[in-house]
Amino acid sequence: MESELRYERLAGELASLIEQGVLVHGDRLPSVRRLADERRLSVSTVVQAMRRLELRGLVEARPQSGYFVCRPPLPHREPAARSTPEAASSVDISQRLVRLMQAGLQPGVVPLAAALPANSLLPIAALQRLYAGVARRYPRLLEGGSHVDIDSPQLVRQLVRRSLAWGGPLAADEIVITNSCTEALDLCLRTVTRPGDTVAVESPAYYLMLQLLETLGLKALEIPTDPRTGMSVEALELATRQGGVAAVLLVSNGSNPLGCLMPDDRKRALAALTASRGIPLIEDDVYGDLHAGEQRPWPIKAFDRDGNVMLCASFSKSLSPSLRIGFVAAGQRARAVALRKMVGSGGTSPVTQAVLAEYLASTAYERHLRKLRRAYRDQVAAMQAAVARYFPAETRIAQPQAGYVLWVELPEGIDCTACLTQALAAQVAYVPGELFSASGMYRNCLRLNCGNPHTPAIEDAVRRLGAIFSAVG
């Protein structure tokens, strides 16, 4: 802990010298040996500090020569909110998306498409031990009794406990355990809509949410969304004035792809607006634990006085997608959601619920989250720097407040869907912007996954992408 603080401090000091322009592009940093002597630090502490600066894209190691300050990223501009069509759109993206995702999973392709974390960042060994221990200690979990249809009280208790940090507590009896956050969203949508209904979503919106609307026969009404502060409450107010919106579906903390974080006053206003108009609000908080700032942001649920918000989340982004456990705190609609879960898929794995409950009961999750948040901050910063270095000059780059995806807006006229073929030929995958819109917006945008440590291979992949876009731009 102490040595962690030391290298953090050194890295921070050097970073601020670079950001202030005291050290500039091409400057050689003092040698590791010298820094260690002068600062009375161990060599390994200095090396760790350098490694962090490398990951943030601020310095690069040159063989036999030491560390040098990188070319500074251009002061990058952020994307702005866009106006959206007034009418709701049918959704039709699934087939394109499936082909794309399969192409992006070919061996050798640099994985900048799917929002997946690096395996090296996950607590695999701890989960292995927990699975083995739980299976050994609790044979009852493998029995066929009635407990199968009942959510683990231990896991529900841990979720309630954690919710204290999110403006909670949630009520234990409003929680339904699911197989994923996706299943939670699906259950909520099926509970409050009928095919043909219209659902208000962010613009851009996470493509899986659009796919959900597609498979349920729902229309998407895209609401202008600020890349910093999220869905426009004013626009939603206008759009719902005449009725006709069956639900609102959004991510208030670290929306995918923008990474925006809604300020508390907006969350409060949104909770009040939807409750007053009787429109159920479905909130996905899967990135809430991966906030870039110091404080764990609250979900909209924390500002809900009416049981109208249905908070969905999972541990796929923060622990491991392999667990297949999510949940929903469904407020006044908890019984309807629970019935739909029981009828439509039955209970959720008792073994995995116990594994997750034991992990959350320990202090391991908090330690793991601190590590993960630091890594994602660095990886996003390094990706931003790389994009600024290699992409066309007019490129706008988002400033995500949570999560590990990066939204990039290229100059008008560059068609990211068309360029994807070239990118895949150059062994790089990304998600083209149009998949985040039901109405065909965002063709000049793309989303990059920053879930992996920013290696030279990733840096080079971004360079190749930049060359492709510069050639067509």
Add this chain to the structure above:
Amino acid sequence: MESELRYERLAGELASLIEQGVLVHGDRLPSVRRLADERRLSVSTVVQAMRRLELRGLVEARPQSGYFVCRPPLPHREPAARSTPEAASSVDISQRLVRLMQAGLQPGVVPLAAALPANSLLPIAALQRLYAGVARRYPRLLEGGSHVDIDSPQLVRQLVRRSLAWGGPLAADEIVITNSCTEALDLCLRTVTRPGDTVAVESPAYYLMLQLLETLGLKALEIPTDPRTGMSVEALELATRQGGVAAVLLVSNGSNPLGCLMPDDRKRALAALTASRGIPLIEDDVYGDLHAGEQRPWPIKAFDRDGNVMLCASFSKSLSPSLRIGFVAAGQRARAVALRKMVGSGGTSPVTQAVLAEYLASTAYERHLRKLRRAYRDQVAAMQAAVARYFPAETRIAQPQAGYVLWVELPEGIDCTACLTQALAAQVAYVPGELFSASGMYRNCLRLNCGNPHTPAIEDAVRRLGAIFSAVG
């Protein structure tokens, strides 16, 4: 193995003496010691044989006196197929069912309601070892990589291998792994229907299937069903002549609640009829491995030449409900089902898929099934005998060909829904017949779970039920 055969042989001989009337009600059997001497068997072998006869309801132990032949069951009549309404019905059973199931799970209530197996019959220790071993040996299963969204090739291979015994092989690329058979049915229904559509079902039909139709806004068209040979193909032919039926949903092997088994020529005719009319057939084969006869019956899928049958199953009834793994072999609709699964709930637990694949790859499952089938045959026979002993004389009792539930038809005028209150007060639960119909049929019927060894407590519970029904009849 050898000693198993010996006690089986002795039990079989004694049973046939009882069934032939050589030994009659009240006769004392030769003592265990004498039988062991005469037959040159060990005492424990003879005790095992007696225990089997007890479980079948043929003999009873009297303290200090030995084993005596029980009162023979009345030669019981079986229920007959009933005619059904011509129009499809909206379904509205969920709320009643939830209350009922919760009441049936109270401590102290004899569990004759939910179709759950006794834990003592399940291979819990083997599953514990497999979970621990899989978690230790395959850390990759706990990672966050792209494998999460891909079904385990090992498990798919085992399913294909097993399908050779069901008239298979299934094609690996038509299989979608799910979280349960229920989820498989839900995915199939959502793939081939829209709310307001009509689905043809058996009559009586499994209440969970009716609930699925209810939550999806579908109507149920009840087709007359023979308690021995299943859904009437002739009636279905008539009902689908004018169009308007979006899907057929049934259990061809061991239908719940009747336990009927459709003969092969009916299965072939049903596959041909539905294919020729373009009506998707969704088949639940969750009881196929629990056949009472010698041969593993084939599903309708085995007679399907058109990819029109969607075969759904799981290992909840034959292995443990805790696994939460099912599958569907969806034929020509496999890609649509797979997409819906991915969008609506994501991948299925990689750890549990590996556990199940390893179990199926061993010889343990076949040994386990032999034991389970024998137990269920005995338990069903004992329950039939008890019902014949204690229920009103005009009672009809089904003769299930697979599975472990027993359908009982009381004389007209006895209202099993009304009697349930008294039954619960007497600490016995069952499922009243009306929950197996969307149109309110079967109020004089009920379903009994035979998943538990037929203990004196269960015998006495059936006696208490019989007293309640006799009092109102």
